Amino acid sequence: MSSPLIELNRVTVMRGERAALENVSLRIETGEHVCILGPNGCGKSTLIKTITRECYPLAREGSSMAILGRERWDVFELRNLLGIVSPDLLAACTTDATGRDVVLSGFFSSTRIFPHHRPDTELLRRSDAALERLGISHLADRCVMHMSSGEAKRTLIARALVHEPKTLLFDEPSNALDIAAQFQLRDTMRELAQSGLAILLVTHHVNEIIPEMERIILLRGGGILLDGPKEAVLTEANLRKLFGIEVSLQRSRGFFHAY
Secondary structure: OOOOOEEEEEEEEEEOOEEEEEEEEEEEOOOOOEEEEOOOOOOHHHHHHHHOOOOOOOOOOOOEEEEOOEOOOOHHHHHOOEEEEOHHHHHHOOOOOEHHHHHHHOOOOOOOOOOOOOOOHHHHHHHHHHHHHOOOHHHOOOEHHHOOHHHHHHHHHHHHHOOOOOEEEEEOOOOOOOHHHHHHHHHHHHHHHHOOOEEEEEEOOHHHOOOOOOEEEEEEOOEEEEEEEHHHHOOHHHHHHHHOOOOOEEEEOOEEEEO
16 A cells, blocks of 8 residues: 555644644545635645745654655655645745746746756657646646636646645635636646545635535644545534534535535
8 A cells, every 4th residue: 555645643834933733643545535624814824834844843752753654755746746736835926937937937936937947858749748738738838927817727636736736735826816716726726536536625716616526624723623525524514613603515516605
């Protein structure tokens, strides 16, 4: 059997003087489609940054963390196995870099191609293939600053796919997208999930949860409120506890909508 994607045991992560994650234990298997749902400030982004080794847990007795079965990683090696799509990356890409440059930058863990980078013919071929896979070959020579938010987001997804990762991590993917771009993003996530690529979605929007998600983890106040099958976890009562407000829930065509 393959090692789990993530295995956290009693992990605490500090952001400044505050524990953004506190005593969290979590196991996500390789190949699972999982959504981590919670309000702003609950620790979602800190969890993503912990997985990608931008944040580190406190060293405590009985606390441990492994990614794909290993506790220690060369960060550049790990980034070849995990594709990341996040608002931080989108903000960093608002330059005169072209779509092809952004996708190529995935090989160098940057957000554009700098003079010291030397992409060879094979990297160029793989970058163009990733753009084509997302149906955005026409953005290869367009500057990111001249793209719509939806186009820039799809370019970031191509960047995340370029090194053929085991899992894609989406952190609040629909931020700044209009309704049409949100629908297009959901379709893209579904296509990727159905292709066999594992999806880990981190969001505060219930309507972003695609039908392929089998498991939902509710995160609140730096801890796990509930973790289980989607049908059992996504209820009005549980969402009221999570967000602290009255919530009504409807389901249509496999998607849940809260209001």
